[in-house]
Amino acid sequence: MKCPFCAFLDTRVVDSREADGGETIRRRRECPGCGQRFSTYERLALSIMVVKKDGRREEFDRQKLVNNMWKACEKRHLSVEAVEQIARDIEQRVSRLGVTEVASSVIGEYAMEGLRDLDEIAYIRFASVYKTFSDLNEMRAEMERISG
Numbered sequence: 001m002k003c004p005f006c007a008f009l010d011t012r013v014v015d016s017r018e019a020d021g022g023e024t025i026r027r028r029r030e031c032p033g034c035g036q037r038f039s040t041y042e043r044l045a046l047s048i049m050v051v052k053k054d055g056r057r058e059e060f061d062r063q064k065l066v067n068n069m070w071k072a073c074e075k076r077h078l079s080v081e082a083v084e085q086i087a088r089d090i091e092q093r094v095s096r097l098g099v100t101e102v103a104s105s106v107i108g109e110y111a112m113e114g115l116r117d118l119d120e121i122a123y124i125r126f127a128s129v130y131k132t133f134s135d136l137n138e139m140r141a142e143m144e145r146i147s148g
C-alpha cells in the first residue's frame with residue numbers, strides 16, 4: 001500500500017484488528033519513508049453484478065439496498081440495524097448462489113421476504129414500489145393474506 005503522504009511504495013502494517021463484527025479488517029500502517037501512520041480497511045469484495053430490468057448492470061451495493069428498504073420503513077419506528085441485518089442476510093444469500101450476476105428482481109424478492117418478517121406495512125410499501133406484483137389483484141390478495 002502506497003503512502004498517501006509521500007507516495008513511498010512499501011508501508012508496513014503495525015496493527016490489524018477486526019471491525020464491523022468481523023466483516024472488516026482495519027490495518028494500521030506506518031510509512032518507513034516519512035513516519036506517517038494511516039489506516040486501511042479490508043472488506044470482502046463480492047463483485048456480483050446486479051442486472052436491472054432494463055439490462056443495465058451495477059455492482060451489488062449493500063448500503064444502497066439498505067437505503068431502498070429504509071425508505072419503505074418510514075414512520076414505522078423500526079431500527080435501522082434490523083434493516084441492515086436484512087441486507088447482510090441478502091448479501092450472504094447472494095454470495096452463496098455462487099454466481100457473478102443476479103437479477104435485481106431476485107434481490108427484490110429477498111428484500112421482501114426480509115421485510116415481511118419485520119413489518120407488514122414496510123413490506124407492502126417496498127413491494128408496491130418495486131412493482132413485483134403482476135397486477136393489482138395480486139397485491140390486494142397479498143394484503144388480505146397478511147391482515148387475515
Ligand SMILES: [Zn+2]
Nearest residue numbers: 003006031034
Ligand atoms: Zn510516507
